Amino acid sequence: MLKKAVIILMFIALFALGAIAMFYMQKKATSESVEATEVTVATKEKQQETADEPVYTYKADNLSEKCAVDDKIFCAVERTVKCTINPDMSICNKNYVPNFVLGQTNDVERPKEISFKIVKIKPIPESSDISVYTQSDCDTLWFGLCKGTVVYSLTSAHDEWQVTNIFALE
Numbered sequence: 001m002l003k004k005a006v007i008i009l010m011f012i013a014l015f016a017l018g019a020i021a022m023f024y025m026q027k028k029a030t031s032e033s034v035e036a037t038e039v040t041v042a043t044k045e046k047q048q049e050t051a052d053e054p055v056y057t058y059k060a061d062n063l064s065e066k067c068a069v070d071d072k073i074f075c076a077v078e079r080t081v082k083c084t085i086n087p088d089m090s091i092c093n094k095n096y097v098p099n100f101v102l103g104q105t106n107d108v109e110r111p112k113e114i115s116f117k118i119v120k121i122k123p124i125p126e127s128s129d130i131s132v133y134t135q136s137d138c139d140t141l142w143f144g145l146c147k148g149t150v151v152y153s154l155t156s157a158h159d160e161w162q163v164t165n166i167f168a169l170e
Contacts (some may be wrong), residue, residue, distance in 0.1 A: 055135075057115040058082055065091045073121065076161035077132055077152050081114050084146065096162040100143075111138035114146050129155045129164075144168050 056068060056078070063082050067075035080101060083092035087102040087110075094102055120133040131151050138146035149169040154161045 053118050055115050055117045057113065058085060060085050060112040063089065065089060072161050073130070073132060073154065074118065076154055076163050077116070077118070077134065080152060080163045080166065081116060081146075084142065085111055085114060095157070096160070098163060098165055101166075108142060109140045111140045111142050111146055114138040116150070119149075124153075129153060 058078075058081055063086055065082075067078055069075070069078075076096065079091055080097045082089060083097045083101050086092075087104070092102055114136065115138070116134040116136040118132060119135050122131045122133065123129075124131060131153055134150050134152065136146050136148065136150040141147070145166050145168055147168070151167050151169060152163050153165040153167075155164050156162075
């Protein structure tokens with residue numbers, strides 16, 4: 001009789017442990033679902049913010065060295081755009097824009113007007129670098145790097161963002 005009582009108590013204990021484990025797993029899954037929903041909402045809000053971004057236009061005869069917006073990421077992209085138009089500006093430093101932007105070539109006509117709108121800022125996995133996707137337009141071809149979807153690769157250096165590369169998507 002004692003053996004039956006011990007066996008029944010063991011089954012009850014196992015059943016209770018199983019029920020507790022299932023309750024814990026269900027609670028964890030619910031909290032992970034809430035966290036995933038919060039991340040999705042935050043991502044959509046960030047995408048919404050960039051979807052409402054204005055289009056910024058820069059012309060060779062009206063370039064200012066001051067950044068139009070108080071945002072370091074925006075200013076890094078803007079600096080590269082301005083240096084593409086006029087690489088002789090004092091803000092055009094090879095430490096903050098890709099070298100080819102500053103290159104002087106007679107074969108390729110530099111744009112005299114560039115406009116862009118930031119459409120997405122995407123972190124690069126396992127890195128502190130980011131990619132800034134823009135919808136851009138310009139008045140010349142310039143290596144195909146100022147029309148359509150132009151992506152700026154940025155890295156942070158000395159508390160300032162620098163553009164390390166530019167590429168275009170079709």
